[in-house]
Amino acid sequence: MGSLQTSANLSCLCVSVRGGVQGFSTVVRQVGFNSWLLQGRIRSRKIQSLCVRSSFNNAGGSSSSEEKGLLLGAERDSSGSVVGFQLIPHSVTGDATIVESHDIVADDRDDLSEDAEQKEKPPTKLTFNIIFVTAEAAPYSKTGGLGDVCGSLPVALASRGHRVMVVSPRYLNGGPSDEKYANTVDLDVRATIHCFGGPQEVAFYHEYRAGVDWKYTALAIRYLWTTLLIADLERHMVIFMVHLVIIRLLAAKYRPYGVYKDARSIVLIHNIAHQGVEPAATYHNLGLPPEWYGALEWIFPTWARAHALDTGETVNVLKGAVAIADRILTVSQGYSWEITTPEGGYGLHELLSSRKSVLNGITNGIDVSDWNPSTDEHTASHYSIRDLSGKVKCKTALQKELGLPIRPDCPLIGFIGRLDYQKGVDIILSAIPELMQDDVQFVMLGSGEKQYEDWMRHTENLFKDKFRGWVGFNVPVSHRITAGCDILLMPSRFEPCGLNQLYAMRYGTIPVVHSTGGLRDTVKDFNPYAQEGEGEGTGWTFSPLSREKLLDTLKVAISTYIEHKSSWEGLMKRGMERDYSWENAAIQYEQVFEWAFIDPPYVR
C-alpha cells in the first residue's frame, strides 16, 4: 500500500518520477490541504521539501503548461541558509510552489522516516479530482441501479476528502416544478457543440450538495460527451467515466493539445448487456474524427444479422471505452470474472480478457441513510436489529395496502425489478402455478416487457388471495415491499451486483437468489449447523437457474420460516448487522485510482 501511495501521490501531486526528476521519489506526508512534504535525492544531496499547490483550478489560463507545471524547491545548508533552488517540472498543469525545504546533506542517516513529527501525523492521504459522467444520478434521475450508484458513490468519495463532480443530463422531468432541482442554479453558460449534423446549444445548471458538485446539462440528446465542456473548466483530474464515449473524445480532441494529458479514465461497467450499439451510419453524429472509427467499430457475426443485406456493421460505445480506458471496473468481483467468459461477456469477452490486468470488481455499497429500517420515511413502522417488532407491522400494513388477507404468519415473498430477461422473470412465471398451491403470498413490483406486465395482471386475477402484481416504477412501494416481505426472490440470469438483495438483508428480509455475479458474492448460504449450532449465512443461493431449483430452494426457505423461528431470526440479524455502507467500496475505489496513476495514460 505504501509504495502504491507514493507513486500515485507523485502523479497526483504533479511531481512525476517518470518525467525524469531524480530524487523526489517519496511523499513523506501531507501537511495541509494542499501541501506535502517530499523527500529524496537531487544530485546525491538529500532534500526534504514542503510543496504547496495553491489551487486545483487553472482559473487564469494564460500561462503555458510548462510555467504552470513547476515546483520550486529551495535547498538549504546545515545552518538553514538557502544555497540554491531546484525547478522541478511536473507533468500536469496546475499551480504549485515549494514554500519551504530543508537540505539535509549533512545528515547521511536514512532516518527521514523517523522524523518525530511524522510519527504524530496520520499517513499521507491522497486526494483526487474526480468527475463522474453518468446518464443517471439519484435522486435527480433513476431508472435502475445505475442511478442509485451514481447518486451515492460520489458522496462517499467526497466525504473522504476528494473533490468530486457529477455531470448528468437534466431530463425533461427536471422542469421548474420538479422539487429535486429546486436548489439548482442556471450557470448562465450556453455552449455550442457540433454533433448530430449541426451546432447544438447546451445549457448548464449546478448544485452543490453533500460535498459534491452536481452539474446538469440541458440538451435534447442523451449523449453525455457534450458535458466535457464543463470539465473543460477543470484540470489535472482523475476522470471517472461511467459507460460512455468520453474517453475517446479525451484522446481525440483534448490530449493532442495538452489538455487532460495526465488525467486517467476509468470505465465502470454496470451491465454488459447494454453496450450502446448503434448503426455504423450514426458515427458522424458523435463529432469524433474519422480516424477514431476503428475504436468503436463493431461487426456482428453473420448469424446475428437481421437479413441477407445486413452487413452487421455498427458502432459500439462500450467496446470503444473498454478498448482505450486506462482501467476497467465492474460492480462486483464475481462479475468481473464472468464478463471475461463467452457466457458472460456478451461478445466482449476476448477484448476484456486481453485487458485483464487492468480489470477489477468492487461490490457496490448502498445509501444506508435512505435505506434504513429504523428511519425509513416510506414504511408504516420502524425497526432495528435490537427491536424487530416493527417488521411485522410493516408486513401487515403492506398486506392491507395491497388488499391481500392480513396474515402476519403467512410467508410473504417479494420481487422488485425490471421485468426483463436478465431478471429471470420467465422462471418466476413458470414456477408460480406450483408455488400458489402452497400457503404463501407473493408480491411483484416491476415494469418492462409488456408480456410480463400482462402476465402479472392476469396472475393477480387468478390468485386473488395470494398474488399481487404492481406494474410500474414506484420507489416508496419498493421500500414498503423490502420492509414488509419475509423473503426477497432474485432469480437473475446474471447480476453484475444487484442492490435489492442488499436492501433486503439490511431490512431483515431474507434473499433467495440465483448464484451468479454480485448475488453470489453478497448472499452467504444459510448453514444451521455452523458456529456450533448458532448457524451462519444470510440467505439462500441456488444453481442452476431452473424452475425446479427455484421451487426447491424457496420451499426450504419457507419451511425454515414456519418451523425454525430462531434460525430465521438469526438469518435476519446476520443480514442486518452487515456493513453495506459505501465507505468500504470508496476505499477500494481509491486504490484503483492509485493504480491508474502508476501507469502512463493508456491512450495518448
Ligand SMILES: Nc1ncnc2c1ncn2[C@@H]1O[C@H](COP(=O)(O)OP(=O)(O)O[C@H]2O[C@H](CO)[C@@H](O)[C@H](O)[C@H]2O)[C@@H](O)[C@H]1O
Ligand atoms: N419498479 C420499480 N419500482 C421502484 N424501484 C425499482 C423498480 N424496479 C427497480 N427498482 C429499483 O432500481 C434499482 C435496481 O437496481 P439493481 O441493482 O437491482 O438493478 P439494475 O439492473 O437496474 O442495475 C444494474 O446496475 C446496478 C448498479 O451497479 C447493478 O447492481 C445491477 O446488477 C445492474 O444490473 C433498485 O434500487 C430497485 O429498488
